[in-house]
Amino acid sequence: MAEVAYWWRGRLYRGGEAPPLAVPLKLVEVESVEWLCPKCGERAEWGPEPKCPVCGARCEPRTRVEEVPELVDAVEALERAFSRVCRARFRGAVLLEPWGAFLPLFTWRPLDLELPDGSRLVGAYAGRPRFLKRGFRNGSAFELLGNLAAIVWSGFLECLAFEVEEPEKLVELLSASAGFI
Numbered sequence: 001m002a003e004v005a006y007w008w009r010g011r012l013y014r015g016g017e018a019p020p021l022a023v024p025l026k027l028v029e030v031e032s033v034e035w036l037c038p039k040c041g042e043r044a045e046w047g048p049e050p051k052c053p054v055c056g057a058r059c060e061p062r063t064r065v066e067e068v069p070e071l072v073d074a075v076e077a078l079e080r081a082f083s084r085v086c087r088a089r090f091r092g093a094v095l096l097e098p099w100g101a102f103l104p105l106f107t108w109r110p111l112d113l114e115l116p117d118g119s120r121l122v123g124a125y126a127g128r129p130r131f132l133k134r135g136f137r138n139g140s141a142f143e144l145l146g147n148l149a150a151i152v153w154s155g156f157l158e159c160l161a162f163e164v165e166e167p168e169k170l171v172e173l174l175s176a177s178a179g180f181i
């Protein structure tokens with residue numbers, strides 16, 4: 001049974017110690033092979049063959065089982081993190097032009113929060129995404145009541161809209177724990 005750890009700003013935490021918006025991640029077991037010295041346990045140095053850097057003995061392969069956090073994308077990570085403090089449902093994404101008319105910079109709370117997949121959450125917004133209605137691609141625009149929209153920067157401005165309970169509270173929590181730019 002895989003254990004659950006909590007990821008926050010590049011570190012893993014146990015349940016009791018995890019900050020409120022930490023992302024729950026399953027730890028998955030992966031096998032790796034290490035070449036070790038049979039006498040002193042040192043890691044091999046690789047020349048023409050694997051040799052111990054201390055005694056020069058020929059090293060041998062040993063299989064190790066390591067626990068690593070599963071990889072989740074930004075949507076999944078944010079949905080899990082937000083769901084720990086309020087119910088969250090992902091409602092859609094849109095690409096925003098960085099300097100377009102639909103990017104109301106003054107209404108966003110700028111943040112800088114790294115996500116497990118390496119992308120960054122650069123801003124959060126609480127309220128109805130009126131400005132998104134014309135920006136949504138693929139299908140009809142939709143309106144969310146009392147939602148939160150989050151922006152993730154990953155080479156372009158992608159706005160991910162989540163429907164959450166108490167969006168103002170979530171934005172406050174994000175601001176307090178993610179730090180202002």
Ligand SMILES: [Zn+2]
Nearest residue numbers: 037040052055
């Ligand atoms: Zn050795």
